[in-house]
Amino acid sequence: MPLTIENLIAQAREGRGLSSDEAAFFIDHASCDQWQGAFRIAKLLTASRFQQRLHFFAPLxxxxxxxxDCTYCGFQAGNRLLKRKVLTEDEFLQEARFLWNEGHRTLLLIAGEHPLYSGVGQIASYVAALRRAGLDFSLIVEVGPLSLEDYGILHELGINHCLLFQETYHRETYTQVHRGRKRDFDWRLRAMERALSAGIEKVGVGILLGLGSWQFDLIRLIDYAYKIKEEFGSFPATFSFPRMRPANGTALFQNNAVSDGDFQKILAISRLTCPTVGLVLTTRESPDFRRKLLERGLGITHISAGSSTTPGGYTLKSKSGDDGQFELADHRPLLKVVNEVLKLGYQPVMSSSLQRELRV
Ligand code: SF4
Known part of the structure; x- marks a missing residue:
């Protein structure tokens, strides 16, 4: 079949996906009307594959x-304004219990990169504390890239889902904005393959929008997803597209700020190319924009709500974000967001008792 936008839309509509070259052709040549067609197909594919299920999670x-020292991040080693903290086991449990009582059942365990404070030993102690307390969360881990052995230890701890974002696939830009051990582009690039090789079942990949050209990074991300599929049998579980946010003590560095319109194109192309991949939406985006994306049904399957990016931010101090990794744009409590998505016709995946409570 000749390479035309119409043929690509027909191919995507059948759920056959697009290659990265086909996605690049679409991005370069689609008219406004054809983009509207892509949005409609993205909605159809999402509805048929995910049936309006929306998985809630909370970052801890x-x-x-x-x-x-990543130039865009509040946790960067050189940020002297930040009051740093690592949670004790008791503090961690207090935060986890708060999120459990709110209705969350999936926790994203997340931290800056540090051999001691975010190593597998630290994670193991938190996992053991959760088990002792009977808090049976689904756990996702997002820490710096680990060795094959360390991913194996996470697997033995019962963790089956890890995230790591390359930030940008453009090596020159990557080198410009990262100092420290994160500067090793290839060690990071191969991390999710190590995780899968170690037995972790699900991995999530992503790009930090605002660094490189979104078109370049999206095509490289799709390439990478196909590589994972070829080697391990299926696409990554999720794609994430965090847009850069201001952070206390850092200058907002954006070479390539991404507009709301382009953000929607990124979601639609992701859904058309890799129809089985979950797409993540976080509280980096404003309530209005989150609502709009969910109304349009462009592909979102995973969502955070009522979040804090500060260690201890749920129960130990205010959610001001001053000591957080970055500023949030959606500060609404979980309950409010769940109510909204129910009204939009979604099925939240979270505490069943909270769902029942909201439906009566
Ligand atoms: S982005 Fe991650 S690795 Fe970079 S400074 Fe922030 S916490 Fe550290």
Whole structure:
């Protein structure tokens, strides 16, 4: 079949996906009307594959210590304004219990990169504390890139889902904005392959929008997803597209700020190319924009709500974000967001008792 936008839309509509070259052709040549067609197909594919299910999760930041200096991040080692903290086991449990009582059942354990404070030993102690307390969360881990052995230890701890974002696939830009051990582009690039090789079942990949050209980074991300599929049998579980946010003590560095319109194109192309991949939406985005994306049904399947990016931010101090990794744009409590998505026709995946409570 000749390479035309119409043929690509027909191919995507059948759920056959697009290659990265086909996605690049679409991005370069689609008219406004054809983009509208892509949005409609993205909605259809999402509805048929995910049936309006929306998985809620909460980030639990457990340490703000970091050995790296990423120019855009509040946790960067050189940020002298930040009061750093690593949660004790008791503090961690207090935060986890708060999120459990709110209705969350999936926790994203997240921290700056540090050999001690975010190493597998630290994670193991938190996992053991959760088990002792009977808090049966689904756990996702997002820390710096680990060795094959360390991913194996996470697997033995019962963790089956890890995230790591390359930030940008453009090596020159990557080198410009990262100092410290994170500067090793290839060690980071191969991390999710190590995780899968170690037995971790699900991985999530992503790009930090605002660094490189989104078109370049999206095509490289799709390439990478196909590589994972070829080697391990399926696409990564999720794609994430965090847009850069201001952070206390750092200058907002954006070479390539991404507009709301382009953000929607990124979601639609992701859904058309990799129809089975979950797409994540976080509280980096404003309530209005989050609502709009969910109304349009462009592909979102995972969502955070009522979040804090500060270790101890749920119960130990205010959610001001001053000691957080970055500023949030959506500060609404979980309940309000759940109510809204129910009205939009979604099925939240979270505490069933909270769902029942909201439906009566
Ligand atoms: S982005 Fe991650 S690695 Fe970089 S400074 Fe922030 S916490 Fe550390």
């Amino acid at each position: 930041y457990f340490s703000s210590f970091c050995v790296n």
